Amino acid sequence: NAGVTQTPKFQVLKTGQSMTLQCAQDMNHEYMSWYRQDPGMGLRLIHYSVGAGITDQGEVPNGYNVSRSTTEDFPLRLLSAAPSQTSVYFCASSYSKSGQHSYEQYFGPGTRLTVT
Amino acid sequence: AQSVTQLGSHVSVSEGALVLLRCNYSSSVPPYLFWYVQYPNQGLQLLLKYTSAATLVKGINDFEAEFKKSETSFHLTKPSAHMSDAAEYFCAVSLPTGGTSYGKLTFGQGTILTVHP
Numbered sequence: 001n002a003g004v005t006q007t008p009k010f011q012v013l014k015t016g017q018s019m020t021l022q023c024a025q026d027m028n029h030e031y032m033s034w035y036r037q038d039p040g041m042g043l044r045l046i047h048y049s050v051g052a053g054i055t056d057q058g059e060v061p062n063g064y065n066v067s068r069s070t071t072e073d074f075p076l077r078l079l080s081a082a083p084s085q086t087s088v089y090f091c092a093s094s095y096s097k098s099g100q101h102s103y104e105q106y107f108g109p110g111t112r113l114t115v116t
Numbered sequence: 117a118q119s120v121t122q123l124g125s126h127v128s129v130s131e132g133a134l135v136l137l138r139c140n141y142s143s144s145v146p147p148y149l150f151w152y153v154q155y156p157n158q159g160l161q162l163l164l165k166y167t168s169a170a171t172l173v174k175g176i177n178d179f180e181a182e183f184k185k186s187e188t189s190f191h192l193t194k195p196s197a198h199m200s201d202a203a204e205y206f207c208a209v210s211l212p213t214g215g216t217s218y219g220k221l222t223f224g225q226g227t228i229l230t231v232h233p
Contacts (some may be wrong), residue, residue: 004159033220042206042223043160058220076203090159092221103148103167103210105221107159 001026004108006091012114013081021076021111023091031094032074033105036060036087043090048053081115088112118143119207122224130232135194137227139181139207142188149190150208150221151181160206165207166190167212202231 007022008099009030033048035058040090047066063085065077078085089112092105123138148167149208152160164175171183181192188209207224 035221040225042120042122042225043208043221044223045220048220086212092160095162104150104165105214107152109159109163 003027004093004106005039006089006111007109008111009109010110010112012116013078014116015082017081018077019081021078021089021091021113023074023076023108024072025074025093025106025108026072027095027106028071029093029095029106030071031096032068033058033092033094034064034066034074034076034092035092036085037090037110038087046076046089078113082111083115084116086113086115098113118147118211118222120207120209120222120224122205122207122227124223124227126228126230127230128230129197132196135179135197135201135229136230137192137205137207137229139190139192139224140188141190141207141209143209143211145211146185148210148212149181149183150210151175151179151190151192151207152206154204154206154226156203157206163192163205169201193221197229199231199233204228 004025035043035044037043044060049055049068091108092109094105119142150165151163164173166173166183174180179194189209208221
């Protein structure tokens with residue numbers, strides 16, 4: 001298994017540009033999340049999904065959109081990038097088995113985004 | 117609601133010395149607790165987790181943590197630091213209430229561990 005993969009690894013955008021950060025997992029996990037990491041602030045939840053077609057907002061959702069059409073993919077869209085969105089973005093997934101959820105999340109390698 | 121506080125944004129130890137990274141949590145229900153490690157320019161790797169079984173939890177690379185409900189703490193320790201332990205460590209909490217809580221972790225601010233020769 002490749003686990004959780006993210007593309008691209010690095011991206012530079014100009015203010016106002018749009019882009020999509022890709023996230024995919026091959027572990028058949030139901031639950032997927034997006035976090036952003038900023039120095040001194042840990043990781044903060046942006047959006048999450050409990051299954052295909054079901055998404056909800058996390059702690060810092062403004063400026064980001066998500067959708068989940070398949071179990072495997074959970075892209076994060078920036079419609080109009082702002083310098084405040086300069087950050088490292090991590091995608092994560094988790095699962096339940098026989099009705100028991102692990103609550104443990106598996107993280108991708110991250111995407112480092114700079115908005116100028 | 118839940119929150120996590122990591123005491124000390126930077127901790128420095130000598131190689132061979134005890135490592136102690138502090139984590140306190142606030143939670144409305146009995147929580148699940150995690151420690152993750154992040155090496156430079158990498159993603160997060162799970163070190164250990166507490167999910168309401170034994171209060172002393174052992175993880176990878178000789179790390180362990182003890183859940184103390186009375187102190188609302190989940191401190192991470194390692195008896196003898198190694199140079200390869202230098203990294204950033206994150207404490208995180210999840211509320212095992214089912215449903216939409218499955219996709220959520222709340223993280224502390226992180227502690228950077230430096231190990232001196």
